[in-house]
Amino acid sequence: MAKRTTTRSVQPKPAHRHGKGRCVxxxxxxxxxxDDELPGTLCDELRKHLGACPNCEEFVASLRQTVALCQxxxxxxxxxxxxxxxxxxxxxxxxxx
Amino acid sequence: MKTPAPAKKPAPxxxxxxxxxxxxxxxxxDHVDQMYRFATRLCGEPEAAKDLVxxxxxxxxxxxxxxxxxxxxxxxxxxxxxxxCSRMRRKRKGAPDRELSLEExxxxxxxxxxxxxxxxxxxPEEALQNKELRQALDRAIAKLPKKYRMVLVLRDMEGxxxxxxxxxxxxxxxxxxxxxxxARLFVRRELSAQxxxxxxxxxxxxxxxxxxx
Numbered sequence: 198m199a200k201r202t203t204t205r206s207v208q209p210k211p212a213h214r215h216g217k218g219r220c221v222x223x224x225x226x227x228x229x230x231x232d233d234e235l236p237g238t239l240c241d242e243l244r245k246h247l248g249a250c251p252n253c254e255e256f257v258a259s260l261r262q263t264v265a266l267c268q269x270x271x272x273x274x275x276x277x278x279x280x281x282x283x284x285x286x287x288x289x290x291x292x293x294x
Numbered sequence: 295m296k297t298p299a300p301a302k303k304p305a306p307x308x309x310x311x312x313x314x315x316x317x318x319x320x321x322x323x324d325h326v327d328q329m330y331r332f333a334t335r336l337c338g339e340p341e342a343a344k345d346l347v348x349x350x351x352x353x354x355x356x357x358x359x360x361x362x363x364x365x366x367x368x369x370x371x372x373x374x375x376x377x378x379c380s381r382m383r384r385k386r387k388g389a390p391d392r393e394l395s396l397e398e399x400x401x402x403x404x405x406x407x408x409x410x411x412x413x414x415x416x417x418p419e420e421a422l423q424n425k426e427l428r429q430a431l432d433r434a435i436a437k438l439p440k441k442y443r444m445v446l447v448l449r450d451m452e453g454x455x456x457x458x459x460x461x462x463x464x465x466x467x468x469x470x471x472x473x474x475x476x477a478r479l480f481v482r483r484e485l486s487a488q489x490x491x492x493x494x495x496x497x498x499x500x501x502x503x504x505x506x507x
Contacts, residue, residue, distance in 0.1 A: 221400065225475075227475070228475035253407075266431055268451065272334055290352050
């Protein structure tokens with residue numbers, strides 16, 4: 198809250214106007230932001246920026262979608278036969294002879 | 295205390311061994327699916343994943359006495375699998391493990407800010423019914439340099455906490471988060487670059503697919 202808002206008056210219309218240095222600074226924090234791990238003031242600051250910068254907002258949304266997809270990506274399962282075969286192989290290898 | 299075991303039989307089983315075998319069976323039964331899922335995500339192909347699972351449980355069997363129960367059994371197994379995986383990879387000598395820098399993930403054109411894939415308005419489960427999307431995601435994850443893949447798989451796919459991931463890969467939480475973040479940005483960029491079409495086009499096309507702003 199105490200932080201000054203220097204980015205506010207910059208964008209009257211959708212555009213990606215801030216410099217690369219600022220981009221990296223924002224980019225760095227995005228996972229912490231979507232994981233809800235940013236301290237309050239930083240979070241407010243970032244949210245304010247996102248509200249003013251549609252491109253960055255889209256970027257965050259796409260990162261969030263990416264994480265959600267990873268979290269829900271289905272994985273193949275072993276068949277009963279494979280499970281049993283592997284167990285036997287492991288036990289055979291584990292016993293000396 | 296030992297029962298005299300006839301030496302000629304193929305597998306003389308002592309009391310201790312029998313106990314180990316019984317606990318192993320339980321360990322295997324309860325965790326083999328989890329380890330296979332993990333291995334598939336790390337290795338990509340099913341055959342390599344099966345090798346990794348076997349190696350993991352073999353090492354677990356041999357090291358069972360050393361497991362002191364101060365970590366969760368699954369965390370202990372993940373750690374064994376992670377070590378086995380890097381050993382097996384080293385033998386196969388894949389691509390070098392390059393570092394990912396944040397700068398490379400800054401979009402350079404308007405179209406790169408969003409994912410060019412059909413996910414808008416869909417739950418992740420619904421979106422992932424699209425086979426093409428599932429394959430694209432697998433490809434993106436497979437392209438990750440391995441140390442980043444390990445962290446992404448453990449954290450975002452297996453659902454472990456950053457602290458648990460850190461104990462498995464030998465990093466502090468901060469380093470885990472930094473690696474995870476780069477891995478996510480990488481996968482995001484790969485997905486965005488692949489541009490998947492909708493599998494079942496809805497009336498006049500998906501709003502997501504209409505390009506620029």
